[in-house]
Amino acid sequence: MGGIETMFDAARRQDEAGxxxxxxxxMPSFTTLGGQIIRDVRIGxxxxxxxxxxxxxxxxxxxYFSGTSHAAGxxxxxxxxxxxWDAIIGPGKAIDTERYFVVSADTLANLNTSDPNVVxxxxxxxxxxxxxxxxxSFPIVTIRDFVNVQKALVDALGIRxxxxxxxxxMGSMQAIExxxxxxxxxxxxxxxxxxxxxxxxxxxxTLNVWTAPILLDPDWNxxxxxxxxxxxxxxxxxxxxxxxxxRHPGWANAAFGRKPATGAGDLLREFSSRYAxxxxxxxxxxxxxxxxxxxxLLYTAKACQHYSLGHQGKVLDAVRRIQASIxxxxxxxxxxxxxxxxxxxxxxxxxxxxxxxYFELEGDGGHFDGLLAIGQADGILRKFLSH
Amino acid sequence: MGGIETMFDAARRQDEAGxxxxxxxxMPSFTTLGGQIIRDVRIGxxxxxxxxxxxxxxxxxxxYFSGTSHAAGxxxxxxxxxxxWDAIIGPGKAIDTERYFVVSADTLANLNTSDPNVVxxxxxxxxxxxxxxxxxSFPIVTIRDFVNVQKALVDALGIRxxxxxxxxxMGSMQAIExxxxxxxxxxxxxxxxxxxxxxxxxxxxTLNVWTAPILLDPDWNxxxxxxxxxxxxxxxxxxxxxxxxxRHPGWANAAFGRKPATGAGDLLREFSSRYAxxxxxxxxxxxxxxxxxxxxLLYTAKACQHYSLGHQGKVLDAVRRIQASIxxxxxxxxxxxxxxxxxxxxxxxxxxxxxxxYFELEGDGGHFDGLLAIGQADGILRKFLSH
Numbered sequence: 001m002g003g004i005e006t007m008f009d010a011a012r013r014q015d016e017a018g019x020x021x022x023x024x025x026x027m028p029s030f031t032t033l034g035g036q037i038i039r040d041v042r043i044g045x046x047x048x049x050x051x052x053x054x055x056x057x058x059x060x061x062x063x064y065f066s067g068t069s070h071a072a073g074x075x076x077x078x079x080x081x082x083x084x085w086d087a088i089i090g091p092g093k094a095i096d097t098e099r100y101f102v103v104s105a106d107t108l109a110n111l112n113t114s115d116p117n118v119v120x121x122x123x124x125x126x127x128x129x130x131x132x133x134x135x136x137s138f139p140i141v142t143i144r145d146f147v148n149v150q151k152a153l154v155d156a157l158g159i160r161x162x163x164x165x166x167x168x169x170m171g172s173m174q175a176i177e178x179x180x181x182x183x184x185x186x187x188x189x190x191x192x193x194x195x196x197x198x199x200x201x202x203x204x205x206t207l208n209v210w211t212a213p214i215l216l217d218p219d220w221n222x223x224x225x226x227x228x229x230x231x232x233x234x235x236x237x238x239x240x241x242x243x244x245x246x247r248h249p250g251w252a253n254a255a256f257g258r259k260p261a262t263g264a265g266d267l268l269r270e271f272s273s274r275y276a277x278x279x280x281x282x283x284x285x286x287x288x289x290x291x292x293x294x295x296x297l298l299y300t301a302k303a304c305q306h307y308s309l310g311h312q313g314k315v316l317d318a319v320r321r322i323q324a325s326i327x328x329x330x331x332x333x334x335x336x337x338x339x340x341x342x343x344x345x346x347x348x349x350x351x352x353x354x355x356x357x358y359f360e361l362e363g364d365g366g367h368f369d370g371l372l373a374i375g376q377a378d379g380i381l382r383k384f385l386s387h
Numbered sequence: 388m389g390g391i392e393t394m395f396d397a398a399r400r401q402d403e404a405g406x407x408x409x410x411x412x413x414m415p416s417f418t419t420l421g422g423q424i425i426r427d428v429r430i431g432x433x434x435x436x437x438x439x440x441x442x443x444x445x446x447x448x449x450x451y452f453s454g455t456s457h458a459a460g461x462x463x464x465x466x467x468x469x470x471x472w473d474a475i476i477g478p479g480k481a482i483d484t485e486r487y488f489v490v491s492a493d494t495l496a497n498l499n500t501s502d503p504n505v506v507x508x509x510x511x512x513x514x515x516x517x518x519x520x521x522x523x524s525f526p527i528v529t530i531r532d533f534v535n536v537q538k539a540l541v542d543a544l545g546i547r548x549x550x551x552x553x554x555x556x557m558g559s560m561q562a563i564e565x566x567x568x569x570x571x572x573x574x575x576x577x578x579x580x581x582x583x584x585x586x587x588x589x590x591x592x593t594l595n596v597w598t599a600p601i602l603l604d605p606d607w608n609x610x611x612x613x614x615x616x617x618x619x620x621x622x623x624x625x626x627x628x629x630x631x632x633x634r635h636p637g638w639a640n641a642a643f644g645r646k647p648a649t650g651a652g653d654l655l656r657e658f659s660s661r662y663a664x665x666x667x668x669x670x671x672x673x674x675x676x677x678x679x680x681x682x683x684l685l686y687t688a689k690a691c692q693h694y695s696l697g698h699q700g701k702v703l704d705a706v707r708r709i710q711a712s713i714x715x716x717x718x719x720x721x722x723x724x725x726x727x728x729x730x731x732x733x734x735x736x737x738x739x740x741x742x743x744x745y746f747e748l749e750g751d752g753g754h755f756d757g758l759l760a761i762g763q764a765d766g767i768l769r770k771f772l773s774h
Contacts, residue, residue, distance in 0.1 A: 034655030140655055201643055201664040202636035208665045209631055212624050213600055237599050241628075244596055249589035249725065256588055258695060267693060268421030268527055271685075275692065277588040278595045298658075305662065306654060308645060335722060340636065 020046050020073040020083070024119050025105070025153045033148075036139035038108075039128055043149055044119030045069050045105040047157075048089060049097035055160035059095055059385075060150060061085065061104040062167030062174035064371070065300060066111050066242065066292070068118050071104040072097075075117060085168070087375040094381035100163060105150050107170075108141040109299035111292045123223060123295035136223035141299060143173045143307045147181050150174070154185075164385060165324075166190035168370040169337060170300070173199075173307045176345075179326070180309050180318040188384065189322075192329040192377070193337045193361075193370030196345035197315050198308035206245065206336065207301040213237035214294045223295045235294040239285035248333040250364020252277050316352060325355040327384045329377050331369035332360050357384060407433050407460040407470070411506050412492070412540045420535075423526035425495075426515055430536055431506030432456050432492040434544075435476060436484035442547035446482055446772075447537060448472065448491040449554030449561035451758070452687060453498050453629065453679070455505050458491040459484075462504060472555070474762040481768035487550060492537055494557075495528040496686035498679045510610060510682035523610035528686060530560045530694045534568050537561070541572075551772060552711075553577035555757040556724060557687070560586075560694045563732075566713070567696050567705040575771065576709075579716040579764070580724045580748075580757030583732035584702050585695035593632065593723070594688040600624035601681045610682045622681040626672035635720040637751020639664050703739060712742040714771045716764050718756035719747050744771060 027041040046069050051058060061071040063084075072089035074082050088094040089102055109122030123138040154162065162185050165175040172194035179186045195203060214220050217234030225231060260267060261279035309318035326349055330342035339360060349356045359380045363369045414428040433456050438445060448458040450471075459476035461469050475481040476489055496509030510525040541549065549572055552562040559581035566573045582590060601607050604621025612618060647654060648666035696705035713736055717729035726747060736743045746767045750756045 032655070034653070036656065136658055140658060142655065198645065200636045201639035201645055201662065202631075202634070204645070204662050205631050205639060205664045205668050208661070208668065209624075209628050212627065213603060216600060216603060216620055216624060218605060233603055237596075237603060240599065241596050244589075244592050247589070249587045249727065252588035252592060258585065258588055258591070266421070268419070268529065269423065271523055271527060271689065274595070275588065275591050277592045281592050281595065302658065338636065 019077070020048065020070070020075055022046060022069075022075070022117050022119065025149075025156060027149070027152055030145075030149065032139045033142045033144045034140050038121060038139060041108075041121050041149070042119050043105055043108070043121070043153065044117070045103060045153055046071065046073075046083075048072055048102040049100050051101040051158060055158050057099065057163055058101045058103060058154070058157075058159040058161070059163050060154065060165045060178070061089070061102060062146070062150070062165065062171035063104065063107065064167070064169040064171050065304065066239075066288070067171070068110060068112050068115060069104040069106045070117060072102070084371050085374060088378060088381060094378045095166070095385070101159070103153065103157065103159070105153055107146045107300070108149060109138065109296045109303070111296045111300055113293040113296055114291045120296075122293070122299055124226065124293040133226040135226065135295060138295075138299065140302055140306075142303050143170070143177050144181060146174050146303070147177045150178070151182060160185075162186050164188035164190055166192070168192040168374070169195070169367065170304055173304065176326070177307070177309065179322045179324040183321045183323045186324045189324045189326045190329065190381065190384065191326065191342075191345075192374065193331050193334055193367055194328055194342050194345065195304075195307060195337050196341040197319060197348055198310060199305055200341060203337075204305045207305050210238050210241050210245075211298050211301045213241075214298060220294060223298075225294070231294045232289050235292060235297065236282070236285040236289050238294075238297055239288050239292070240281045243281055243284045245336045246367040248335055248364050248366030250333060251366060256280060316348065319349060319352045319354065322349070322352075322354055325357070325384070327357045327359065327380065329359050329361060329370070329380075331365070331367060331373070332362055333364045333369065334367045336367040406464070407435065407457070407462055409433060409456075409462070409504050409506065412536075412543060414536070414539055417532075417536065419526045420529045420531045421527050425508060425526060428495075428508050428536070429506050430492055430495070430508070430540065431504070432490060432540055433458065433460075433470075435459055435489040436487050438488040438545060442545050444486065444550055445488045445490060445541070445544075445546040445548070446550050447541065447552045447565070448476070448489060449533070449537070449552065449558035450491065450494065451554070451556040451558050452691065453626075453675070454558070455497060455499050455502060456491040456493045457504060459489070471758050472761060475765060475768060481765045482553070482772070488546070490540065490544065490546070492540055494533045494687070494690075495536060496525065496683045496690070498683045498687055500680040500683055501678045507683075509680070509686055511613065511680040520613040522613065522682060525682075525686065527689055527693075529690050530557070530564050531568060533561050533690070534564045537565070538569060547572075549573050551575035551577055553579070555579040555761070556582070556754065557691055560691065563713070564694070564696065566709045566711040570708045570710045573711045576711045576713045577716065577768065577771065578713065578729075578732075579761065580718050580721055580754055581715055581729050581732065582691075582694060582724050583728040584706060584735060585697060586692055587728060590724075591692045594692050597625050597628050597632075598685050598688045600628075601685060607681060610685075612681070618681045619676050622679060622684065623669070623672040623676050625681075625684055626675050626679070627668045630668055630671045632723045633754040635722055635751050635753030637720060638753060643667060703735065706736060706739045706741065709736075709739075709741055712744070712771070714744045714746065714767065716746050716748060716757070716767075718752070718754060718760070719749055720751045720756065721754045723754040
């Protein structure tokens with residue numbers, strides 16, 4: 001009977017945690033780091049678990065570049081895939097939703113403007129002053145702005161302390177920025193496949209290369225393409241580059257090797273004949289084009305380029321404000337956020353007397369191991385969150 | 388007096404070796420690996436040093452993706468820069484032109500069609516049958532085709548044995564291909580920043596990303612742009628990506644850090660304001676656009692994608708034919724031809740009983756360390772070439 005009860009409980013818990021509801025934060029006005037005002041802000045968020053009476057068991061999850069607030073669970077039982085970090089967020093998991101109240105919000109200028117589960121405001125939104133989409137007149141937003149929106153959300157939810165802020169990639173930028181922006185609210189930071197304490201100039205260059213094909217596409221039309229044919233080719237090319245940069249030869253070899261693409265003709269005689277890896281990259285890119293907005297990709301890339309704890313002073317001055325313990329989790333085969341960025345950050349943090357733990361994900365899947373192989377961090381996460 | 392004589396000799400030797408003359412190989416007809424015929428082939432080459440009577444002191448140098456046959460020396464005393472491997476090729480240098488007869492040839496479909504010192508045939512050349520540029524009707528050429536042209540040159544020059552074939556990056560592909568194509572002619576292979584024994588599928592994907600902006604540029608016009616405005620924006624973007632992929636954060640940090648670009652306005656308020664690294668990448672790319680042909684870049688990328696010792700059988704069958712000793716010289720910080728490619732190649736070669744030496748260039752300059760930091764290999768090169 002005990003066994004059956006346990007199974008029943010587990011199923012019930014999974015039901016509760018697995019079905020996720022999108023909620024919306026509204027802000028009449030938001031002032032960006034650059035001093036510009038955005039009116040009628042609406043930002044989507046999800047929560048898993050329950051806030052305790054003291055308001056101090058919350059964990060905030062910040063999403064990656066092309067991600068959304070859907071960090072865990074399913075919207076419906078029929079969903080084929082759960083949220084991106086479902087391996088570590090849920091009842092009994094490392095980020096245990098029976099203990100913690102987990103919150104995750106969509107960023108400003110989120111890429112996935114056509115995803116019905118994303119609520120964001122950005123260049124594709126209507127400017128209430130003109131009744132037309134902002135396009136490139138939308139204010140520049142930064143990682144700090146993402147954090148400031150999340151602060152408003154956290155306050156609105158009655159959260160008084162963040163047991164942790166965690167996020168992969170661009171989410172790591174937000175997590176670390178939180179610890180310097182609101183040091184007495186953040187007890188722990190979990191920075192996965194992290195950029196470090198600022199966007200390295202090499203990363204700034206990489207982000208430039210991601211966005212360049214959109215600017216090159218005549219259909220971009222200086223960002224004024226809403227209601228007409230958008231810069232889909234430029235966007236697809238940007239996404240292809242992102243997928244490639246997010247991966248590693250290990251992935252390409254395991255999945256396709258040097259196989260020709262479906263229906264490829266004579267590779268030595270037909271210029272259009274190509275390899276499977278080329279086809280797969282194009283498919284991965286094209287499948288996302290209908291969900292994503294090219295201008296929003298430009299804005300999100302700009303936010304990442306501007307990421308620096310030193311934007312209001314020097315980086316180390318900001319680091320000194322940090323009260324949180326920090327867990328850095330790079331991926332060994334990451335070719336985008338090089339493990340070098342994490343070890344450099346660890347050295348700077350330690351030099352300022354901060355508590356730092358470092359755990360490297362093994363594997364040869366590249367940057368995306370921070371999403372797909374995060375299960376490896378289960379043990380270190382449980383330990384880090386419990387002490 | 389001895390000292391003065393020595394200085395005099397050194398100056399005279401430098402004069403002789405430093406002034407390089409471009410020569411041209413002509414072939415009435417060349418059949419590609421794909422079985423297509425190219426007529427009236429003209430290929431530029433340079434030689435340094437003198438062939439001995441036995442014809443066995445020759446070293447062939449094969450160039451990299453965007454390179455030319457100008458491996459060493461100067462065309463005129465006023466030249467600001469010598470050839471790319473001048474640090475290791477010349478009188479008394481590791482590849483000693485007082486001992487060796489060094490030969491270097493332009494590849495088929497060489498990118499630098501507007502460089503007056505490059506002689507090549509490719510999509511920008513006139514098709515004698517139509518009197519118009521080939522454009523995309525030029526036959527697909529491969530690394531093996533580059534090698535076959537070099538074989539014709541080597542035969543024409545009376546070379547009977549190659550003491551070594553050496554090359555960086557795409558040049559490494561040619562060097563290794565030589566050892567399997569003409570095993571009894573090649574005594575040593577020096578593969579610098581090497582791709583390994585075939586283009587990794589991840590590299591195939593990277594090359595796809597390099598070429599994609601050209602295909603996206605409306606001025607490309609399916610390759611038919613000669614005599615009108617060419618796909619300069621797409622070409623510049625391709626070159627920008629190549630420069631970035633060829634580098635590493637170490638370079639970006641040392642040179643620019645997170646400095647804003649010249650004349651940048653408020654980074655938080657003006658979307659067009661950018662960082663120095665972005666400006667530098669664009670300048671590096673744009674400065675080369677006037678020398679290079681977009682279609683030729685597509686063809687050279689295709690040649691690299693098709694690089695595999697296994698194209699006429701399996702890779703290991705080809706490896707077993709190799710008689711040469713092989714020296715692999717990856718660069719530690721290479722993000723394009725990962726050191727992993729070199730160590731994988733070393734393992735395969737050793738498993739087939741081949742003689743392999745392995746030397747890693749230190750530094751944080753990325754792939755380009757195979758050109759710019761090649762001086763580090765001076766000692767290992769001298770030793771490898773002398774036993």
